[in-house]
Amino acid sequence: MLRSCTAGLRSIWALRGRREGAPRLSMDLQPARRLFSTEKVIHKDWALPNPSWSKDLKLLFDQFMKKCEDGSWERLPSYKRRSTQESEDFKTYFLGSALQTQSLWKKAQLFTRGFEDGLGFEYVIFKNNDEKRTVCLFQGGPYLQGVPGLLHGGAMATMIDIALGSCTGGAVMTANLNINFKRPVPLCSVVVINSQLDKLEGRKLFLSCNVRSVDEKTLYSEATGLFIKLDPEKSST
Numbered sequence: 001m002l003r004s005c006t007a008g009l010r011s012i013w014a015l016r017g018r019r020e021g022a023p024r025l026s027m028d029l030q031p032a033r034r035l036f037s038t039e040k041v042i043h044k045d046w047a048l049p050n051p052s053w054s055k056d057l058k059l060l061f062d063q064f065m066k067k068c069e070d071g072s073w074e075r076l077p078s079y080k081r082r083s084t085q086e087s088e089d090f091k092t093y094f095l096g097s098a099l100q101t102q103s104l105w106k107k108a109q110l111f112t113r114g115f116e117d118g119l120g121f122e123y124v125i126f127k128n129n130d131e132k133r134t135v136c137l138f139q140g141g142p143y144l145q146g147v148p149g150l151l152h153g154g155a156m157a158t159m160i161d162i163a164l165g166s167c168t169g170g171a172v173m174t175a176n177l178n179i180n181f182k183r184p185v186p187l188c189s190v191v192v193i194n195s196q197l198d199k200l201e202g203r204k205l206f207l208s209c210n211v212r213s214v215d216e217k218t219l220y221s222e223a224t225g226l227f228i229k230l231d232p233e234k235s236s237t
């Protein structure tokens with residue numbers, strides 16, 4: 001596994017900069033203004049295949065794109081930054097946040113999309129609106145290592161949070177996340193996160209998910225989450 005990961009890493013580095021519009025990874029090599037300067041970078045949809053995607057990930061992606069053809073499933077686009085409207089929605093609740101007072105708001109971006117192709121979080125989410133569930137295809141790259149050769153549990157928790165969040169809509173926050181890590185996830189492998197909305201109770205959304213290998217034989221994790229729809233009457237800061 002480590003050998004294939006190293007080979008993958010070599011090919012990832014060989015492909016550096018080839019994807020159109022892809023910013024370089026390190027801030028010290030690339031001045032911040034260049035990372036955030038063009039509309040093209042800001043609005044790029046990152047939930048699409050790139051050369052770092054493994055065969056498994058591409059195959060599953062193609063299968064789900066087929067399911068999208070009759071409209072029962074949709075691929076969720078993924079941007080480094082939230083749309084102006086979404087940002088405004090959240091700003092309403094966090095008027096005193098440091099981001100706004102320190103003028104850093106313009107530089108804010110989703111941290112899962114801050115890595116160079118293949119090194120961090122490669123993922124795409126498909127949503128079935130009628131069934132209130134999503135499927136997240138996730139390949140965790142070499143920069144997400146915890147125990148040598150294995151994916152860091154925090155990286156897995158991040159993806160679980162995002163996967164569960166994708167079953168919600170509008171302005172919500174994670175109030176509780178409960179994860180059982182059952183088997184370690186090999187670094188650079190592909191996992192499938194099946195999430196569903198179990199119950200809606202007022203502003204509370206109860207969700208659950210499981211994380212499995214592509215062949216479905218290995219159950220890596222199971223999790224539940226409680227998300228709360230933000231109350232416009234309350235400010236959280």
Ligand SMILES: CCCCCCCC/C=C\CCCCCCCC(=O)SCCNC(=O)CCNC(=O)[C@H](O)C(C)(C)COP(=O)(O)OP(=O)(O)OC[C@H]1O[C@@H](n2cnc3c(N)ncnc32)[C@H](O)[C@@H]1OP(=O)(O)O
Nearest residue numbers: 161162165166169170172173174175176204228231234236
């Ligand atoms: C953001 C998602 C957007 C989705 C967009 C869709 C696109 C899909 C694509 C991509 C998905 C990306 C997804 C990203 C995901 C990232 C999410 C995060 O990282 S969030 C950061 C970590 N979370 C916090 O920092 C919260 C901190 N906590 C709070 O701010 C508050 O506690 C909050 C807002 C959660 C609730 O506060 P209150 O004042 O509005 O509500 P109160 O009255 O306290 O609670 C309401 C009800 O919920 C229960 N409740 C609240 N917290 C609970 C808890 N921890 N456990 C159990 N019950 C709880 C309460 O008991 C109450 O229940 P009763 O109505 O009385 O029955």
